[in-house]
Amino acid sequence: MALLSAFALTGCAAAPESVLNPAGPVAQMQLSYMYLSFWIMAAIFLVVAGVLVVAVIRFRERRGQERELPPQVEGNTALEVVWTIVPILLLAILGVVTVAGSFTLARLAPSxxxxxxxxxxxxxxxxxxxxxxxxxxxxxxxxxxxxxxxxELTSKDVMHAFWVPRLGGKTDLVPGRTNYMWIEADRPGVYTGQCAEFCGTGHADMRLVVEAQTPAQFQAWVQSMKHPSSVPASGLARQGYLDFKTAGCFACHAIAGTPYQGVVGPNLTNLAQRPMIAGNILRNTPANLAAWLRNPPGVKPGALMPNLHLSPSQVRALVAYLESLH
Amino acid sequence: MAAISRALNAPTVVEPTEAGRGLWSWISVVDHKRIAHLYFMASGLFFLMAGIEALLMRVQLFAPNGHFVSAELFNQLFTMHGTTMIFLAVMPLFIGFFNAVVPLMIGARDVAYPRLNALSFWLFLAGALFLNSSWFLGGAPDAGWFNYAPINTSTYNPGPGIDFYAIGLQIAGIGTLMTGVNFLVTILNLRAPGMSLMRMPLFVWTVLVTSVLIILAFPPLTVNLFLLMFDRILGTQFFATAAGGQPLLWSNLFWVFGHPEVYILILPTFGIVSEVVATFSRKPLFGYSTMVLATVAIGFLSFMVWVHHMFTLGFGPWVNSIFALTSMIIAVPTGVKIFNWLATMWGGHVRFAMPMWWVVAFILTFTVGGMSGVMLAMAPADLQFNNSYFVVAHFHYVMIGGSLFGIIAGLYYWFPKICGRLMSERLGKWSFWFTVVGFNVTFFPMHFLGLIGMPRRIYTYAPGLGFTTWNEVSTVGAFILGVGVLLLAINVVVSAVAGRVASADPWDARTLEWAIPSPVPPYNFADIPLVRGRDALWVEKTHGDGRMLPAPAAHDGHAPPGTVHMPRPTALPALLAASVLALGYAMLYRSVWAAVAAGAVAVYAIHRSMFTPDPGEFMRVLSEPGELAAQGGAH
Structure with a gap:
């Protein structure tokens, strides 16, 4: 138990997705609840363990006691009332904060x-x-x-769960239903997490990236998304732009500012700005992007993007085009 | 002569030593004690299989980006590990104890429905074999033991795995449901004269409440599995969201079953611990009435907490608050039990034989699991814990540190009664330390893994997230735990063959099963005993001459003097279960004709069972307590 708190103090730097290192009010509140319940529980555990150790040491059968019987006590109403009432009082504390917290996390009225x-x-x-x-x-x-x-969370296929531990607990994405949660980041940074409801072969590779930005940076990003880069006029990137259609990529993917408006796969607008690719398992580098395009299910088991058997020149051109999308 | 009287359908007189030789005697078994053997052997094997599945997962997770198994295989492994442990290992191990000792503890000669009891076992075995045959017939189920919709529908899971899950659990589940009915009726109707409800051993109380839980909790699972089979086989749309189906229907029905199931898996351990702690402290159980009340309260509350598995599914603050509070309330009766066990030890002369070692380990580890359970009940905090390794740690502390440690305590405790020999204490201590240390090294770090963000059910993880070290520790612990379990298995086998021969009452215990010889003769009690108080045998030891008095003779089916009337062995239950197994494969392969054929056999077996009266047989009572063992024995 002491180990747990020691761990809580030291383990954060090496664990970028730690619940114990909150970066926003939701995760902060949840952590405070964990500590409250942990300390109450730790106290009860120490009582149980202490009594058990004393009982094991003090009331062992000793040599010579084999034939005599201990007092045949059958119960003690006062004691039993005590160890019924005290836990109820302790749980009442947890109960009150639990109800308060549940309502804090709910959307009571559209804000x-x-x-x-x-x-x-x-x-x-x-x-x-x-x-x-x-x-x-x-x-x-x-x-x-x-x-x-x-x-506002929903799913196109099976259940998933949105979990970025440093920003808050998870909520499930259920097909045919819209769930709600709110998050808030106290300071700029990249916060990561991953899908937390088993969703199939690629479940482990369905990772989350949240970039919390200052209001000015965020506005700049909004503007860049609203005014995406123009269609390349020449060069390898131009070839990639054309290959995007001939190779069939456009059937699934959309890129704002182009005629490509597929809705099956991820929207690729300003792809070059993103830190990660392939469901956030690979860094966004030309080499990784090329490897991904060559054989998506080989890189990420269960990926629904098929291996299109692109030629090396197609891969080169597509990488050049996609990495030009700023 | 025997053949003629069988033909006339009259009871024959048989020797107790005749019961229990050869393969056919096992297939036609109706004796609850031998059915217990079958449960222990079958569920013990499934336990080892599920353990191997766990070790394969631990090897895969030892290092980041592991490639020991594929993602697809890993998903099958965790699904089958959980499903097997819960449905095919821990629950039937408990049912093994129900069978082995409940009739003995209440002074009965068998359960109320011996044939139904055999059918329960054979259906469990059929379902278990069906489910595990998936490994060889196109792939095991791979959507987790709670198998959420819609990933369990044909759209997202076209292979046969989920069919194996739905049909296999259905078959095994019907068997379990019958066990619930059987033991409810047995305990209510077959208690020896004088054994009022409030004189029953606490283990019998927990079995009674567990039986009620089985009867009430399994139907929602049965319905859910039927809906899933309809969706997958007949093309209905209960869970298909595209057609307006409702995935949360599955989640709710599953957990309406699933949470009481958790208590089905822990209440019998509470009973075992209560028996062991009283016997080895040499005192009556402290606060018996409170313990009974707590058991009933836990059973009652277990139906009001199911949403705590689904706080993240978005039912809103009202629902989450209510279910958080009911979940916390369960901690109160559970806490009362822990304190009463401690109070039983307090002031006693505690003997430390292996059963008591396991009870001490149980109290510590189960308390840890209970504590983390209260933490999980805080709905807002649970949004962080849910589906993380913290939850994996929690339920293994409850399922291993709770249920399984209790099972092991019960095994050491009742082994001499079941097998007539004591288990080795020396091997037992080695096994104890490997198991307890290995268990904690495996599962305590999982609390940390959950807190630093590792979700469950991921086949691998990236380096740099801080997960690596604790996963390495956990994998090492899993192998230490594996050694402990292996030593236990060796101890069981070696002791069954060559253990020290046990007397009728090797622990100087308190309850009725210790008043009859070890191993127990087929008819259990030559005379039905008269119960004159709680802890019936102890009452006779302290207030009588140490032997049970015979109850005033009840009318015993005109049995000739020196015999008792017993049910006749029959293979009809095994035949019925075999036909149900065939029906399962017919459904799996969508073969109407095979289904009709298997169904016809099933109808025949049911008809024969119902409309052919069982005259039973008169079994001769052994004159000397040791006669059975001397003649080679039925066990």
Whole structure:
């Protein structure tokens, strides 16, 4: 038990997705509840363990006692009342904060000022739509710091769960239903997590990236998403732009500012700005992108993006095009 | 002569030593004690299989980006590990104890429905074999033991794995349901004269409440599995969201079953611990009435907490608050039990034989599991814990540190009664330390893994997240635990063959099963005993001459003097279960004709069972307590 608290103090730096290192009010509140219940429970555990150790040492059968019987006590009403009432009182404390906390995390009335993001889970990636800003993106969630962000969660296929531990606990994405949660980041940074409801072969590779930005940075990102880079006029990138159609990529993927408007796979607008690719399991480098394009299910088991058997020149051109999308 | 009287359908006189030779005697078994052997052997094997599945997962998770098994295989492994442990190992191990000792503890000669009892076992075995045959017939189920919708529908899971899950659990579940009915009736109707409800041993109380839980909790699972089979085989749309189906229907029905199931898996351990702690402290159980009340309260509350498995599913603050509070309330009767066990030891002369070692380990580890359970009940905090390794740690502390440690305590305790020999204490201590240390090294770090963000059911993890060290520790612990379990298995086998021969009452114990010889003759009690108080045998030891008095003779089916009337062995239950197994495969392969054929055999077996009266047989009572062992024995 002491180990646990020692761990809590030292284990954060090496654990970027630690619940014990909250970066926003939701995770902070949840952590305070964990500590409250932990210390109450630790106290009860020490009582139980202490009594057990004393009983084992003091009331062992000793040599010569084999034939004599201990007093045949059958019960003690006063004692039994005590160890019924005391736990009830301790649990009452936990009960009160639990109810209060449940309502704090709920959306009691639509908050007009909060930024709303619609989150849709897919096997095995995340779609994000900002209805008030007219932006759609995937796998790379941008939020402004110091602001409550309302997430409206649903799923296109099976259940998923949105879990970025440093920003708050998880909520499930259920097909045919819209769930709600809110998150808020205290300070800028990249916060990661992953899908926490088993969703199939690629479950382990369905990772989350949230970029919390200062209001100015966030506005800059919004502007870049609203005014994406223009279609390349020449060079390898131009070839990639054309291959995007001939190879069939456009059937699933959309890129704002182009005729490509597929909705099956992730929206690729400004892909080059994203830190990660392939459901956030690979760093966004030209080499990783090329490897991914060559054989997606080989890189990420269960990936629904098929191996299109692209030629090396197609891969080169597509990488050049996609990495030009700033 | 025997053949003629069988033909006339009249009871024959048989020798107790005739019961129990050869393969056919096992297939046609109706004796609850031998059915207990079958349960122990079958569920012991499934336990080892599920343990091997766990070790394979631990090897895979030893290092980041592991490639020991594929993602697909890993998903099958964790699904089968959980499903097997819960349905095919721990629950039937408990049912083994129900069979082995409940009739003995209440002074009965068998359960109320011996044939139904055999059918329960054979259906369990059929379901278990069906489910595990999936490994060889196209792939095991791979959507987790709670098998959420809609990933369990044909759209997202076209292979046969989920069919194996739905049909296999259905078959095994019907058997379990019958066990619940059987033991409820047995305990209510077959208690020896004088044994009022409030004189029953606490283990019998927990079996009674568990039986009620089985009867009330399994139907929602049965319904759920039927809906899933309809969706997958007939093309209905209960869980298909595209057609307006409702995945949360599965989640709710599953946990309406699933949470009482947790208590089905822990209440009998509470009973075992209560028996062991009283016997080895040489005192009556402290606060017996409170313990009974706590058992009933836990059973009652277990139906009001199911949403705490689903706090993240978005039912809103009202629902989450109510279910959080009911979940916390369960801690109160559970805490009362722990304190009463401690109070039983307090002031006693505690003897430390192996059963008591396991009870001490149980109290510590189960308390840890209970504590983390209260932490999980805080709904807002649970949003962080849910589906993380913290939960994996929690339920293994409850299932291993709770249920299994109790099972092991019960095994050491009743082994001499079941097998007539004592288990080795020396090997037992080695096994104890390996198991307890290995268990804690495996599962305590999982609390940390959950807190630093590792979700359950991921086949691998990235380096740099801080998960590596604790996963390495956990894997090492799993192998230490494996050694402990292996030593236990060796101890069971070696002691069954060559253990020290046990007397009728090797622990100087308190309850009725210790008043009859070890191993127990087929008819259990030559005379039905008269119960003159709680802890019936102890009453006779302290207030009588140490032997049970015979109850005033009840009318015993005109049995000739020196014999008792017993049910006749029959293979009809095994035949019925075999036909149900065939029906399962017919459904799996969507073969109407095979289904009709298997169904016809099933109808025949049911008809024969119902409409052919069982005249039973008159079994001769042994004159000397040791006669059975001397003649080679039935066990």
């Amino acid at each position: 007009s000022r909060a930024l709303v993001v619609q989150v849709t889970g897919h096997q095995y990636w995340w779609a994000y739509t900002y209805p008030s800003l007219g932006i759609t993106t995937a796998n790379d969630l941008h939020i402004p710091v110091g602001e409550k962000v309302d997430l």
